[in-house]
Amino acid sequence: MKNKEILKKGAVALIAFNVIASTSVTSLLSTTASAATTTEKTTASARSTVVTPVNLLKNPGFTPNALGFDDWTPAYDDTVITGGMSKDNSGYFIFGINSATVGSESGGLRFWSAGGKGTLTQKVHVIKGESYRLSAVVKDVGGLFDAGADFYYKVGTEETRVAAKNVGDLNYDYTATETGDIDLTVGMLRGGNFLGTNSAAMSLTNLEFKNTDVTPPAAPTINPIYTDANLATGKAEPNSTVILTTEDGESVKGSVDADGNYSPTTSSNYGTYCYSCKPRYCRKH
Structure with missing residues (x-):
């Protein structure tokens, strides 16, 4: 042959x-x-x-466990919290003592901060050249004399800090530059307004990260x-x-x-x- x-x-x-x-x-x-x-x-x-x-995030509704939230890694002022999170008297998880907390609410989270930045991160897999969208509902839920809440989010190396009251329905588009796992981070820190410089509060619900290349x-x-x-x-x-x-x-x-x-x-x-x-x-x- x-x-x-x-x-x-x-x-x-x-x-x-x-x-x-x-x-x-x-x-x-x-x-x-x-x-x-x-x-x-x-x-x-x-x-x-x-x-x-489909939503690529694991536990996008932030189901809690005894030490935090399944599939999410907590950090305070960009330092990862190891060994789990403790709780305050209200049952909220503590990022920093007397400084920042987070707790569950229907469909997501409620953040509180008197100054520090509390964040939650998980890894997601992306494909080079593909388009993705991060979406959520973000609200400043502080009182009239509270400081404004700043929403913080980071996708890969791209990070954004914006006043929560100006967000509402978030739609952030991201194009992957490489194939692999990237960090997706969401959180809050105290901002400020002309009336108050006290604590701030924010709600984050309906969080999704989807591949929009269909x-x-x-x-x-x-x-x-x-x-x-x-x-x-x-x-x-x-x-x-x-x-x-x-x-x-x-x-x-x-x-x-x-x-x-x-x-x-x-x-x-x-x-x-x-x-x-x-x-x-x-x-x-």
């Missing part, structure tokens, strides 16, 4: 849209098997794909696969995943690089193998 003489029949590829598993994706896939020639290639095309963004990726392509080759190559959406499944149930999965190329290793046995699509419900994350 000459090298690369016979094409493996029916080679098809499925792009596994590579978003979080909890994202809702509905797709109908059609595949076209190639003939046993050296010139044709096969593609898998998505006829109908609907992507619904455009379905283009269908992947696959190059001819020959019986004496053990490499499947093709093009697909950058930073996603491709899956091939043989008629014998063998699954072959490979990552797509930043330039849209993939090359997972396949079976090196001689013979005819039929590669077919295997459904997988996920989307970019």
Whole structure:
């Protein structure tokens, strides 16, 4: 048998849209098997794909535990609080004694500060080039003679401090510069107004961080696969995943690089193998 003489029949590829598993994706896939020639290639095309963004934050409603809030790391004036948080007589968690506290309220948190900055942080995974939106409802809930509350938030390296009374419905857009985990931080510190310089209070509810890139990726392509080759190559959406499944149930999965190329290793046995699509419900994350 000459090298690369016979094409493996029916080679098809499925792009596994590579978003979080909890994202809702509905797709109908059609595949076209190639003939046993050296010139044709096969593609898998998505006829109908609907992507619904989901909140990437864990515990966005701030369910408390005995020492703080699940999945959130507390800090006071940018110093991480280790060993958990204690509570004051009102049952609020203490950032700094007589300086800053936080407690649960319906749908979120209520912050209080007499000067210090109290924050909560968690890591979220982002994909380079993708767009995300941080949204929340922010209100200054202090009294007339209280100092104004300043809302503080940071996404990756981008941080903002703004008077809570000027926020209301927050919609902050962020584009990831690299693929990986970033810190997302929310919190409050005392601001000031012309009437008072005392303590300040703020509520934070309906917190969400979503991938707003809902455009379905283009269908992947696959190059001819020959019986004496053990490499499947093709093009697909950058930073996603491709899956091939043989008629014998063998699954072959490979990552797509930043330039849209993939090359997972396949079976090196001689013979005819039929590669077919295997459904997988996920989307970019």
